[in-house]
Amino acid sequence: MKSSISLVLILILIFQMKAQEWQTPAIDGYGKIKYYEDAAEQPDTSLTYKMVFDIKDEKEKDGVNVGLWKIARSLNLLKAGNISPEKIDIVAVIHGEATYLVLSNEKYQEQFKKPNPNIELLKLINEHGVKIFVCGQATASREIEKEDMNGYIQLALSALTVLPNYQLKGYALIP
Numbered sequence: 001m002k003s004s005i006s007l008v009l010i011l012i013l014i015f016q017m018k019a020q021e022w023q024t025p026a027i028d029g030y031g032k033i034k035y036y037e038d039a040a041e042q043p044d045t046s047l048t049y050k051m052v053f054d055i056k057d058e059k060e061k062d063g064v065n066v067g068l069w070k071i072a073r074s075l076n077l078l079k080a081g082n083i084s085p086e087k088i089d090i091v092a093v094i095h096g097e098a099t100y101l102v103l104s105n106e107k108y109q110e111q112f113k114k115p116n117p118n119i120e121l122l123k124l125i126n127e128h129g130v131k132i133f134v135c136g137q138a139t140a141s142r143e144i145e146k147e148d149m150n151g152y153i154q155l156a157l158s159a160l161t162v163l164p165n166y167q168l169k170g171y172a173l174i175p
Contacts, residue, residue: 031072
């Protein structure tokens with residue numbers, strides 16, 4: 001009898017541990033999440049998720065820019081919460097210290113003596129419909145030309161115009 005109870009308790013513990021493993025359901029390998037089906041607050045499938053990400057820091061998480069990593073995590077959370085891709089509209093603007101992440105692999109290699117660690121993640125989030133802008137004022141001050149940038153980035157006049165443009169269109173600001 002004791003061994004049966006022990007076995008049941010072990011199986012329950014294993015099930016709970018397995019149910020809470022890290023996963024990346026939308027952006028493979030980036031922005032890992034633990035999904036809790038019984039969490040009190042969940043993504044609302046009736047809403048359209050319109051978000052504008054303000055990426056200005058050079059800080060990294062798991063080897064990539066933390067702002068890009070947050071976008072990947074958001075996409076993973078929304079996928080786990082059964083939000084359809086048609087109801088996800090994400091825009092990002094890169095500026096400040098983060099500006100160099102827009103460089104092509106070749107230009108990044110010239111500048112930092114290593115490949116751009118963000119290229120794969122930029123490709124993946126771009127494939128999920130994320131629009132990524134870079135502040136033209138930030139690129140100008142760092143002498144980055146349009147031809148120096150990777151193909152996943154669009155040049156904007158300024159982060160100071162992108163952010164209010166999208167907020168005034170109803171996008172939630174994600175700092």
